[in-house]
Amino acid sequence: MSETRIKLMDPKIDFAFKQIFAGNSQESKTVLIALLNAILDRDEDEQITDIIYLNPYTDKPFDDAKQSIMDIKVKTAEGELVDIEIQIRNTDNYRKRSLYYWSAMYAEQIVAGESYFEINPCIVINILDFNLIRENEHYHSVFDIRERRRGFQLVGDLEIHYLQLNKLSGQADATGLTTLEEWLIFIKDAANMKKRGLIETIKKRNEVIAMAEKILARASADEFARAAYQQRRKWYLDRVSSEEYLIKQGIEQGEKIKALDIARKMLSLDFTDEQISLTTGLSKEEIAALRKE
Template sequence: MLSPMLDFVFKALFGKEDNTSKKLLISLLNDIFVNAGEDRITSITYLNPFNYRDFMNDKLSILDIKAKTEKEELINVEVQVKNDYNYRKRILYYWSKIYGETIKKSEDYSTLKKTISVNITDYNAIPESKKLHSSFKILEKDEYFPLTEDLQIHFVELPKLKQKEIKELSGIELWAEFLKEAGKEGSEKKIKELMERSEIMKDAVENLGKISEDDRMREIAWAREKARLDEISRIKYAERKATEQGMEKGMEKGMEKGMEKGMEKGMKEGMEKGIEKGLLLGKKKIAQNLLKLGLSPEKAAEAAELSIEEIMELKREIEK
């Protein structure tokens, strides 16, 4: 089977315009909400249902599921398999965009709808906590009452699932086990136990099996994975070449300066300054390449270990 943690497989599994997908998504969301002490939902309407065309044009696009509940509340569900160091801010930004879309020009602020962000990650996104499921709201600092119920952000971090017998798992733990193990080599026994554990797990596994037998889905899996690996390779290559070029230039300048001040003393000082300057040149070259590849100034600054002011200066040089 294909892994349900591949974003397009996840969307096909939980975001198709059919009763099975709706049943699975409602069950998953309710297990998350109940675990956080929130109300259950009874129905959903997809705002961006699964469509094969979503995957054809942009193989690196972020795919999520947007849905509306019977109370007109909006829910955005997304899976993330690699560590994005700006993930928290991105999630908050996405939440704000969706929240802002719930009001129309002729309406007042009272019409804004509760917006819920659900994020399932295959890495530790919230290192401050050991919990499988974390839930966030805007609360008063000392007395902990909410400013508004309109904001709700959930994280389910699969690596934090505690080792248990499948018969001991329940609710969100069962979903985490399914998302972790399905599609993994050698997981057949666990998948069989999950199917025997509950009817909803049986439905999830069977639906995933049907999706995995679709030749188009397998082609998309290969194409998106290849695009993702190619993008990683381009970034790594740019970083390596920039570092090599920066070190080489720095060493040359350091050697020249060292020779002018005397062989022994000059070599020592020149090498130190050359290496330092070389490292800086290398970082700037990395940042330039990352900016050319389309990374945001904030991400480029974080990756190259430079200040945002230095990054913006490099960006202006590139744009000249």
């Protein structure tokens, strides 16, 4: 069965993302190395050549989607630690969250009595389906530690990347795309049938992305993987719906509080109940209750 005839899982859902880039195959390792090199954009002699998965994909089923950690952690042949994840929701304070992930990786490398020379650089890569870095219009922002005036680097041990899919300009064709942009468009639109023509063009230009879609197609056709994916996707949708409801409730509650405050001020200025009701939208019963305060 051709992968284009299968309803592909959406790589923006972290379960599908991990199926592609951390599956139990050499192909997954190949596509992850290619993605990392596209993101890090290093000179040819500094590119990643091999990785070891520190939290590989497992076929073990999970009962609680919330408790399933879907980031991918690897160690490169040069000893660097890399954590890469995809997120579709802006949770908590995401900037501090990614810094915390980096600090945990960095601190866990040594125990008491060991030399700080043993600590390897750590890289955190965040692929986001929302806009986080509003200070920069470009889709790719990279942060490290530098001296404020002169701009030189303190150490090369901290590197945090934010790749914001929503900032990719709408592409009608693959003309002029960088390798990184090809990867990000694949991640963003592989499951979007309206973008199938663009994805097919990218696959012809980039054989490793074609390999990535074959992995995704196999996972999408697997009954167990599909069920686990749907569970994870449903959890995300439920969370989004719940948050939207709470936001709406908060707005409505805020508007109510504002209306009550205005009504109290109008009462102090001897406005009539009818005037207050027309201005604030409060009922006459609510205004009567305020008069008794």
